[in-house]
Structures are given as structure tokens and as C-alpha cells.
Amino acid sequence: MPKTIFVVDDNDTNLTVAKEVLKDSYRVMTLPSAAKMFSLIEKVVPDLILLDIEMPDMDGFEALQLLKSNEAQADIPVIFLTSMTDTEVEVRGFQLGVVDFITKPFSAPVLINRIKTHLDIDELIRERTTDLRQRTEQLQRLQNSIVFVLADMVESRDEGTGGHVERTAAYIKILVDAMLKRGLDADEITATDVDLMVSSARLHDVGKISISDIILNKPAKLTEDEFSVMQTHTQEGVRIIDQIVSRTGEDEIFLSNARMFAGYHHERWDGTGYPFGLKGAEIPIQGRLMAFVDVYDALISERPYKKAFSHEDAVEIIKEGAGKQFDPEITTVFLEVQDLLKDVYEIVKNKGKA
Secondary structure, eight states: OOOEEEEEOSOHHHHHHHHHHHTTTSEEEEESSHHHHHHHHTTOOOSEEEEESOOSSSOHHHHHHHHHTSTTTTTSOEEEEESOOOHHHHHHHHHHTOOEEEESSOOHHHHHHHHHHHHHHHHHHHHHHHHHHHHHHHHHHHHHHHHHHHHHHHHHHSTTOTTHHHHHHHHHHHHHHHHHHHTTTHHHHHTSOHHHHHHHGGGTTGGGGGSOHHHHTOSSOOOHHHHHHHHTHHHHHHHHHHHHHHHHOOOOHHHHHHHHHHHHTTOOTTSOOSSSOOOGGGSOHHHHHHHHHHHHHHHHSOBTTBOOOOHHHHHHHHHHTBTTTBOHHHHHHHHHHHHHHHHHHHHHHHHHHO
């Protein structure tokens, strides 16, 4: 199917000449004004636009700015048609995003070759962009697979936490979406990719790899010494992730989030948590979020050393911990979405029985 070219010019002669030159190679649509172009572009998306600068009502510069402000039209290559040879005009055009200038009156060979060149370039860019997107998606799938396997290895050693990693990641997604909807901590959260943030939450307990099975699966309350050893899983998690960073040379969003989840999910709002005793907003948002979902899931799950609390009792415990263990503002959001968290727990639990 031939490429579609819009020729936008208020001069009938220019429109006729351009159509005559291009009609054998392209589907050409001639339009006498920018207004007509914007009316048609809602129905037909061109592969390239030849746009006159000097037009009444809306000139080429205004039309170009309007095109570039629309995400659906911003990538359409635009070539200016002009009788002006002013350097300032060219500079302004390129700054606004025009890809080339063709001087009027134009010759057929120049018009044909310029259009062919830019359509070829545009097609190459689209192909490379598609390839890059596919490779990025492949890398994302690989990364997610590695995370799932690593998190599963940690979870399989801890006999009482089946499904914990999957559930806490789902809880985080619910909390983050609700916080963004309310504009809560939006600067901290929107600075990162939410999907990467949620995926990285699965590594919050990766440091438990270094904890012995005797302590990890003890069917009774830990002694002080044993609890001190258990507490080291936060710093061990940071150490493991830092090793990955040092070997790959990449400290990107995913690993940065994973480090925050691993290192800070046992800090408390009142400063009595571990390993650093941070207080209030000193605690990274990842740590504050994981504090909720980690505790909630631990409370409603059965462990070798305790029975499961009901959802209602777990929610009440977290509500009472606002301002002490938990961020008070996030507590409000947690209480609003508590039923969604309960649904996730039931779905994952039932999936495990299937």
C-alpha cells in the first residue's frame, strides 16, 4: 500500500504541482489550510506532511506546534514548504521539530528525493524502535524470571511463608495505585517505574539466604541471640543486591528499589526498628510500604510458632500501630483498600490448593 502524503498549502498551483509530481508513487491528499489538515488527520494519519509556512489564519509554525503537542501526531515527519530563505526561519523550524525544508518553487526531482529520504529514515527509526522494544521486553521477562526463581529459593527454605512473596508484591501494587490516586507521596513513587518497583519487592527477604535453617524454621519463639541473627537478613539483603550491582555495573531502578525494600522493611515510624533505627520520613517509601504488607501477611498467615489472626484482627493491630510502627498517612490508605488485600490473600491461598 502506498504511503500517504498530506500537502498543505493555500496556493492552488502549488497543490496541483505537488500532486502531479507525487501521485504515481504516493497517495496524495491536498489541503488548502491547516484547519482542513487537522480535520482530516482525525480520520487519516499521513506518513509525511508537506506544510507551507506562510498561510492565513494558522501559519506553518503554529500548525507544527499543534501537531507536536498531540501525542498521536507528534511522530509524523513534517517538511516545510517555503519561499523564505531566512536562517532564523530554519532555526525556528528545526527547534519546533520539522525534519527538512523545501524551497518553492520546487523541482520534481528535489521533491521526490527529499520525501523518499525522510520516509526511509522514518521507517528505519520505527523498525529500530520496534526491535529495541522487543529486546527490552525480552530482558524484562528474563529479569522477572530470575527474580521469581531467587525469591522462590528463599521462600522454599522458610517453611512457614509459602506464597508470601507473591502476596506481598500484589499488596504493594494495590497500595501504590491507591496512593498515586490520592496524590500521596507522588513525588517519590512517580519518580520510578511502578511495575519495576512492585517486581523488586519480591526480593525484600533475599537476605534470608544467609540465615541458618535452624533459626529460620524454629517452631518456637526465637531467643535474643537468635533474633539478633535473624535481624541481619536486612543488611545481608543489601549486601547481596550490592554484589549484583558491582558485577553488572548497573545501579538501575529495579535494583535500587530492591535494595530499599530489602534494607528498610523492618524500620519503624517511631524510630525503634532495625537495622538503622530510622524515624518517620527518613525511612524510604519502599520500607514504609513493605512494613504494612509484610506485617499484614505475617499476621493473617499461620506459622510454626503461631496461629493465623483473622483479617479483622490484623487490620486492627495495624490501625493501632499508626504513628508507632507505621506511617500514619499510608495507614489511612491501607484501611481504605484492606478488603482488596484480603481478596488477594484468599486468591493466592486457593490457587495453592488447586
